[in-house]
Amino acid sequence: MRARKVVIRKAGGYEQLHLEEVNQDSPGIGEVRVATEAIGVNYADCVIRMGLYASAKEYVGWPITPGFEFAGHVDAVGPGVEDLAPGARVFGVTRFGGYATHVTVPRHQVFTLPARLSMEQAAGFPTVFLTAYYALFELAHPRPGANVLVHSAAGGVGGALLQLGRIAGCRMVGVVGGTHKVETARAQGAEVVIDKSREDLWSVAKKAAPRGYDVVLDANGPSTLRDSYKHLASPGKLVIYGFHSMLPRTGGRPNYAKLAWDWLRTPRFDPLTLTNDNTSVLAFNLSYLFEQRAVLEESMAQLLGWLEEGKLVPPPVKSFPLDAVADAHRALESGGTVGKLVLVP
Incomplete structure (x- = not known):
């Protein structure tokens, strides 16, 4: 056919x-x-x-x-x-x-x-909720009451992370890039929404969690990774699942000079520093996980159960x-x- x-x-x-x-x-x-x-x-x-x-x-x-x-x-x-x-x-x-x-x-x-x-x-x-599920429940394992910071909180994965974090009993802080996105993030479960188009992201983030964040979820890349790590609590986990800030917002083609510069300024996390800071840096790519049948089936079963119960939208x-x-x-x-x-x- x-x-x-x-x-x-x-x-x-x-x-x-x-x-x-x-x-x-x-x-x-x-x-x-x-x-x-x-x-x-x-x-x-x-x-x-x-x-x-x-x-x-x-x-x-x-x-x-x-x-x-x-x-x-x-x-x-x-x-x-x-x-x-x-x-x-x-x-x-x-x-x-x-x-x-x-x-x-x-x-x-x-x-x-x-x-x-x-x-x-x-x-x-599937993609956004599987990404969020793997980041939170397979890697970060936040405890109830944990302070969790989510970048790009009004996007697909960001919104899924807010909902799943709420199910896990966490206190969710979302970051958005425009005022028109604030209510979307709030509706998905953010207790605090930081609009970085009109607020200083990191001063407001520190005020929202003075002792730091138990988990930070970051798909931005070098534009925020260094500060995301600095705002971890002890112990704390930084989960990385993308590098969006390295890529263009207009034109559809990458700027290779910018890519090279962003690659150079991407932080390298030293094992000795991680140990001394009592922190962890974790990362993953969902496309490598589709062949992991047990992980896929278990994750989807849990997600669909929560969907049926009305805990996810x-x-x-x-x-x-x-x-x-x-x-x-x-x-x-x-x-x-x-x-x-x-x-x-």
Whole structure:
């Protein structure tokens, strides 16, 4: 059968996002093919397009179809899949390949669509909540009452972190980059919201937690990493899951001189200093974890349980047609969005 997908043949700007018609293979043993109705857009997809995403180079290379998450209905199942039938409403994750009208993945990467979620909400749910879950519960392990600082708190992962931190009984402090994002962060669970567009970030952060933060969650990179570490309590944990400030907000192409400068000013954490400060620095990349079946299934089971109980709500969603993928990337890179962006085939 014929399908459509976004193909990037070489690193570059928005002009490298090509929508192409391709032949769609039948699912193999233990696989499920999903006809997508919504596809999640993540900042990592933009980094892939720029040619700077390490695991994309390692697992796929060029050409590549970005996309980590999707929702739709089962179109076909391969041999050995007996608990899903064509027509079932599902959502799931994929290590690349999501920007397509049809996605084929192993059965364990597909989940029944929750009644509480629309297709668009479901497509924007897995990546941000799995990222937040892994950061908080697999790495940071905050105790009830812990002071937790979340950068980019009105974004997809930031909002998920605020909600999960609230479930864990933590005191959540969110940082946002514009006044229009304050209420979004507050609604997701931030007790204190710092609007760094009109407040001095670190003086307000210190006032909100004078003894320091038990956990700081930072995807900004060199613009905040050094100060994030300085504001840890003893003991405290800095969790790193991105480097957004190294990349452009306009134009869609990286500035290699800026990248080099930011690489030079990225802090290097010395083991002796960490030991003496009684602190930890942890980091991860979700795309390397999809093959960890036990972690994926356990995390999603817990997240979907909380969703069913009403303890989690999906982030606000803005939709773009699949053929407007460049507009979605442009909007996400601008830093002005809240919640999640999704593509609708």
